[in-house]
Every structure is written in C-alpha cells, then in structure tokens.
Amino acid sequence: MKKIKLSALLISITLAANAQVSKQASTFTQKSNEAVYSKLNFEDTADFIDAKRGFIATLTDGKVLSKSGNIAVDVNTFNFIKGKSPATVNPALWRQAQLNNINGLFKITTGVYQVRGIDAANISFIETKNGYVVVDALTISEASAAAYELIKKHVANKPILAVIVTHSHGDHYGGIEGLISADDIKSGKVKFITPKGFYEEAVSENVLLGNVMRRRAGYQFGLGLERNDKSQVDIGLGKPFLGGGSSSLLEPNLEIEKTGQTINIDGLDLVFQLTPNSEAPAELTLFAPAQKVFFSAEIASHTYHNVLTPRGAKTRDAKAWAGYLDEAIDLFGDKTEFVVPSHTWPVYSHDKGITFLEKQRDLYKYVHDQTVHLANKGLNKDEIAEEIKLPAELAKEWYNRDFYGTVKHNAKATYQFYLGWWDGNPAEYDKLPQVEAAKKYVEWFGGEETAVKKATESFEKGEYRWVAEVLKHVIFANPNNVAAKNLQADAFEQIAYQSESGIWRDLYLSGAKELREGVIVPKNPVNRAAGFLATLTPEAIFDYLSVTVDGTKAGGKDIKLRFIFPELNKNILVYLKNGVLHQSEARPNEKTEFTLTIPKAKFVELLTKPETARDILTSDGVSFDGDPFKFRELASVFEPANPYWNIVTP
Known part of the structure; x- marks a missing residue:
C-alpha cells in the first residue's frame, strides 16, 4: 500500500509541476497522425x-x-x-x-x-x-x-x-x-x-x-x-x-x-x-x-x-x-x-x-x-x-x-x-447522479490512488479514451485530486491532437485547460444583457424571464402585473402562478395588483440596472398604478444564470 501511495504522490508532484504546460504529441499520437497521410x-x-x-x-x-x-x-x-x-x-x-x-x-x-x-x-x-x-x-x-x-x-x-x-x-x-x-x-x-x-x-x-x-x-x-x-x-x-x-x-x-x-x-x-x-x-x-x-x-x-x-x-x-x-x-x-x-x-x-x-x-x-x-x-x-x-x-x-x-x-x-437518450437497457434508465456514482466507482476501483495508478498505466499504452472515462469518476468523487485532473488533461490533449474535427480539438483542449487552471472568470466580464434585451420584443423578454424563475422561490406566490408599452401599442398581462410565469395580451381588462406604463428602452434599463429603479419609475414617460412592491416581489424570484459554471469538475 505504501508503494501505491508513493507512486501516486510522485505522479501528483510530476504532473502538478507541469500543470499549465501543453505536452508534446505522444508516440501513439505521432503514429496516428502520420498514418493520415496514407489515407x-x-x-x-x-x-x-x-x-x-x-x-x-x-x-x-x-x-x-x-x-x-x-x-x-x-x-x-x-x-x-x-x-x-x-x-x-x-x-x-x-x-x-x-x-x-x-x-x-x-x-x-x-x-x-x-x-x-x-x-x-x-x-x-x-x-x-x-x-x-x-x-x-x-x-x-x-x-x-x-x-x-x-x-x-x-x-x-x-x-x-x-x-x-x-x-x-x-x-x-x-x-x-x-x-x-x-x-x-x-x-x-x-x-x-x-x-x-x-x-x-x-x-x-x-x-x-x-x-x-x-x-x-x-x-x-x-x-x-x-x-x-x-x-x-x-x-x-x-x-x-x-x-x-x-x-x-x-x-x-x-x-x-x-x-x-x-x-x-x-x-x-x-x-x-x-x-x-x-x-x-x-x-x-x-x-x-x-x-x-x-x-x-x-x-x-x-x-x-x-x-x-x-x-x-x-x-x-x-x-x-x-x-x-x-x-x-x-x-x-x-x-x-x-x-x-x-x-x-x-x-x-x-x-x-x-x-x-x-x-x-x-x-x-x-x-x-x-x-x-x-x-x-x-x-x-x-x-x-x-x-x-x-x-x-x-x-x-x-x-x-x-x-x-x-x-x-x-x-x-x-x-x-x-429514439431519445435511452438505449432500452433498464440499467441505463435511472442511473445515479454523477457525483454519487463517481464515489462508488472509486470505492470499487480500490481508492483514488489505485485508480490513478491504473490510469497512468493505460495512458502509457495510448488508451486515452479509457483514461478520460475512468478519471472522470475520480475527479467527480474528489475534484481536489490534482494527479487525476492533470492526467485526464493529458489524455484530453492527446485525443485533441489526433482529432480531425476542429471543434473536437477545441473542446478537448478547453477541457484540458480548465482541468489544469480551473474555471477562468474574466476580470472585467462583458455584460451583454442590455444589448440582447434591447433588440427583443417585450414578449420575447418575458419568455426569457420565465426561464430565469427560481421555482423554489416562486412556489406559493400569486402575482398579477400589467406592462404597457405605449410606443409599441402593447398591453401585456404578466402573472406568476403555480411557480410559473405567464404572459397574455388577450386579457386587457383583467384587474392587476400593479400596472406599469413604460417605454421598452426604459424597461430594459429597469431590468439591467435595478439599482436605478426609483429614478426610472419617476422619469418622464413612465407611470404606474398600484403597489410597486408587487413588482419587486416578482423580481425577487428571478435568478441570474452563472455564465462560468464548471464542466469538467462537479
């Protein structure tokens, strides 16, 4: 057991030292690529x-x-x-x-x-x-x-x-x-x-x-x-x-x-x-x-x-x-x-x-x-x-x-x-979630160190697809295992080098980079929300907002609001019920708890700069009737998406 632990430690130290360095093509990759010339x-x-x-x-x-x-x-x-x-x-x-x-x-x-x-x-x-x-x-x-x-x-x-x-x-x-x-x-x-x-x-x-x-x-x-x-x-x-x-x-x-x-x-x-x-x-x-x-x-x-x-x-x-x-x-x-x-x-x-x-x-x-x-x-x-x-x-x-x-x-x-994603085998129908399954796989492998050791042996044989598959379980069981992440990155890299498809190459190399360096969030990420919302119709905006609703927060709420966009001649009922956000232009006379009359450009500004809500709601061309806190209550169920979520780690 000590020998296995030492081997895993050496692998970890070696790979960690080169974690952010692209590797050369292996002999297996060189032979694979050279063979393309004859085909x-x-x-x-x-x-x-x-x-x-x-x-x-x-x-x-x-x-x-x-x-x-x-x-x-x-x-x-x-x-x-x-x-x-x-x-x-x-x-x-x-x-x-x-x-x-x-x-x-x-x-x-x-x-x-x-x-x-x-x-x-x-x-x-x-x-x-x-x-x-x-x-x-x-x-x-x-x-x-x-x-x-x-x-x-x-x-x-x-x-x-x-x-x-x-x-x-x-x-x-x-x-x-x-x-x-x-x-x-x-x-x-x-x-x-x-x-x-x-x-x-x-x-x-x-x-x-x-x-x-x-x-x-x-x-x-x-x-x-x-x-x-x-x-x-x-x-x-x-x-x-x-x-x-x-x-x-x-x-x-x-x-x-x-x-x-x-x-x-x-x-x-x-x-x-x-x-x-x-x-x-x-x-x-x-x-x-x-x-x-x-x-x-x-x-x-x-x-x-x-x-x-x-x-x-x-x-x-x-x-x-x-x-x-x-x-x-x-x-x-x-x-x-x-x-x-x-x-x-x-x-x-x-x-x-x-x-x-x-x-x-x-x-x-x-x-x-x-x-x-x-x-x-x-x-x-x-x-x-x-x-x-x-x-x-x-x-x-x-x-x-x-x-x-x-x-x-x-x-x-x-x-x-x-036929959909299922292949007809009941064993594939209701599988355990990735992290839970990964922990059990690693236990069956005999632990992380054994799994990494065996994966290293497979890597040295040029079995890169298998290495990528096996090490996914180790990484999802323990995303802090540097040896596993670096070895999987090396496997991804060799698969990329052999890929005829430009986008296969990109996605494998992107995975390798993220394994070695983590998810890189830009220092000054570009906020594209205002730009893309500005070009959408009000109906499309409400469609978008409906998929940002956090169902847990929305449960039990029953809110009716009306939005009037005078320059577009649009009167839209928006209501939250049963955890779902709906919209309708077919019910213009239905009573609501809050009605907001606002140009679309200012509505987009309201959505993208909520900290300026007071100024927007009291500006020229904007009027409202009813309880403005109902709008705030509706806004509280919207959950912005994280654009930098993990892909190769849990």
Whole structure:
C-alpha cells in the first residue's frame, strides 16, 4: 500500500509541476497522425486553387477593432499555419486550417462577391444597378462593416438594398447593424429577408438557452484557447473570431413563406428554397438565375456538418437535410454554375457543383440510413457510432471529412432524434447522479490512488479514451485530486491532437485547460444583457424571464402585473402562478395588483440596472398604478444564470 501511495504522490508532484504546460504529441499520437497521410490525397490542390480564385484584396493589417477600440478580429494570429502539419495536429485538419486562412474579398462571377476569413462565417454581396443585396451578416457588426468597406473600396460604393439572412444562427445575423440600421428595416428602406420562423427560432436558441449554450460554445469554439500548434488552429468551418464586438437580433420585415417564392430587388431575381429543421430550425437557400449561383447556406459546405451541435441545440433532421439537397439539385441544378456556401469557399463549374451537392446529400443520408438500420438490429448509439464507416466514394472527398461534424457524433445524434437518450437497457434508465456514482466507482476501483495508478498505466499504452472515462469518476468523487485532473488533461490533449474535427480539438483542449487552471472568470466580464434585451420584443423578454424563475422561490406566490408599452401599442398581462410565469395580451381588462406604463428602452434599463429603479419609475414617460412592491416581489424570484459554471469538475 505504501508503494501505491508513493507512486501516486510522485505522479501528483510530476504532473502538478507541469500543470499549465501543453505536452508534446505522444508516440501513439505521432503514429496516428502520420498514418493520415496514407489515407487521403494530400497531392490534391484543387481546393487551394478554388479558395484563392478571384482574390481582390484583404484587410490592410488583418485586424478589425471593436467599438470600444479593442481588437475584435486579428487574422494574423493564425499565421503560424504553414508548411507540413506538426505532430500535434491531425494533418487533414491542418490542411483545412490552411484553406480557411485564405481571407479577404473575392469575385466569384460577374456581380457576385464574397468576403471570407474575417469571421467564422462568410458574407456575400450581389451587385445590382443601384446597390447590393447581402447574403448573411456575420457574427459582429464590426466584421460586417469591415467587409462592406472592402467592397465599397475595391468594387463600387453603393448602398445596401437588402440583407438576406439564411438561418437562425448568430454568426449569420449578429452583425447586421454593421450594414444597416434597425430604422432602415422598420421604415422599409432596406429589405431584411429571412426564412419563416427565423426570429422565434433565434430567440429560442440564443436567448432562452443562451447562457448554457454560450458556456458550451466556449468549449466548442475554443474561446479561451491560445492560437498555436498545441492549441487552437481552426474550427473546421472557418476561424473563430468570436471574442469581442457587438451583435444584434433584429426582426425581419419580409419572411420567405414557401419554396419557389421569387423576389425581385432592383432588377435582381432571387428564387428561394425553404429548408427548415436541416442545419437550423429556420433556414433557406437561394438561387440567382441570371448569375447562375446557388447559395447553399449551411446545408452544403466543405465539411461534414453537425446533426447535433456540441454547444447544444435542437437535434436536426438528417433525412430532411439530405432531401433538401436533392430538391435543390432538382430545382436549380441544371442552371447552376457556382455553389456558394455560407462557410468555406465556393465550388466552381456545373459538373463539380452537382457532384459536390450529390455527395454531400449522400453523406447525410448514408449516416442517417445506417444509424436507423443498426438501431433496428438492436445496437445502441455508442455501438452504432463505432460501427459506421463511410464507403470509400464518400470518405475520399475532402468536403465530406469530419472537420466540423463527425460520423460518430452524427450517428449518435440521429439515434437521439428518433429514439431519445435511452438505449432500452433498464440499467441505463435511472442511473445515479454523477457525483454519487463517481464515489462508488472509486470505492470499487480500490481508492483514488489505485485508480490513478491504473490510469497512468493505460495512458502509457495510448488508451486515452479509457483514461478520460475512468478519471472522470475520480475527479467527480474528489475534484481536489490534482494527479487525476492533470492526467485526464493529458489524455484530453492527446485525443485533441489526433482529432480531425476542429471543434473536437477545441473542446478537448478547453477541457484540458480548465482541468489544469480551473474555471477562468474574466476580470472585467462583458455584460451583454442590455444589448440582447434591447433588440427583443417585450414578449420575447418575458419568455426569457420565465426561464430565469427560481421555482423554489416562486412556489406559493400569486402575482398579477400589467406592462404597457405605449410606443409599441402593447398591453401585456404578466402573472406568476403555480411557480410559473405567464404572459397574455388577450386579457386587457383583467384587474392587476400593479400596472406599469413604460417605454421598452426604459424597461430594459429597469431590468439591467435595478439599482436605478426609483429614478426610472419617476422619469418622464413612465407611470404606474398600484403597489410597486408587487413588482419587486416578482423580481425577487428571478435568478441570474452563472455564465462560468464548471464542466469538467462537479
């Protein structure tokens, strides 16, 4: 026993001494990554030719500043991605990272331009006689404004006539106010076009679950990681310039209602295809007949996408996804010469474009069909993920590789889509909570020291997945066990080094960093509450507030309040009953205990700066009737979310 204790102590001292240092690739990782060269055609340079095609110009110094003067985008931080892949990066991911490093303004065909590489997504411009139609608005307004400046400087200084947002993810709509203003949309001066249900889905995904998704997105996109060959290199879809800047969610003034709907903007015809519940709950593609360009949004990119994103979202319908690609080929295929995704680079020529769409279609359908096939044979999601292998004709294509989504992850997601999280085994149905189970596992292992010793032996054999799994129990039983945390971090790191997926790499390296350094809370965390609440409708704000209710505090309370927003002509009854917050506009005459008449902007200020409540309630344009302490009582049940909760420790 003394020998075991001494061994564990030595491990603890050794690992603790190097706790914050990235390790080299192990011999197992080196062999794994070297083997990739024999599996794929690295002599194929066609993607590099296409990614550079039509280059016009890029950012002068590679940087975009936020409104506060901080650097929001710096493409120079990825300049280290050159030459042959280092041992610490999967060579296929390194190649994708090199391609995504190609940034700037590009001409695709006459009148069609795209800016790539200054945000995670792309922004496209279609030139008309009198202006531009924009396709997707990037994540932050500073980046979209910089893109607009590029095209004004190098192509033509024209106004924006319309902005089309292809789907309800923040990297496609967040930067809209860098292009146009909310007043431009409200007045109808500029068309803001989205798929049907866009606003509701954007609120659902990014507001109601915003806190947990942002924390998990920090892992998925490696927001806390440095940029180097032992850390972040790429997210597969592009570069994660998501660390600063301002974003907005605005309501559209024109929704696409059906596939085949055609809109003419300043002489430009655009034909739309609705693709709901594919890559996003609300999504569309579009075709520009005169330019022969198919804008594929995110249903086709130079990577396998996620059927369920690791940051968390509604599981996507892989069968429908494949069906939309098939439909797009039928609708637009015979006229298409260019396929332009919202991430990565375009596909040039009719034949290449159709092959690209067909093989992307078959990628999603193959994994879908085989998952269902194997589930019907009785395999569970984990077994299916290990079993499915793509046929060579799909796997050999670079655009079908696991740079973002992966076959394993998407097989599990498809299983979940149809069958839920449970695999049918009663032993898996009502399992003990993590911490309680972990303590019992460690007891059965023979104690923490024995578990760490055995895990060390497994690590030395290159069994990194097993080490990660076993040590989770030790860490959740005792989060102060430094040896276990550092060894699990080392296992995470080697898994990351071998990962073809950029986001697998990021999430494993983020886990390793947190194990070694703990949860890092910024010294001056940005309070985004006022910003995102300001762009929401009152109904969306109350939806958001309903999920901040602490049910324990709300139990037994029965409160009725009324909120009147005069400039919006809205009269909303808000009531707390049975621990649940409700809202209704259908009961304008129902008696309440407190009525507040207030402009929405001041209401947002009241929510985000409660310490100024007295001044706000007595300011111009604000009036109330009834007992103001009832509003205070309601506010007392709201519980702000912690944006920095633990992930790899309990």
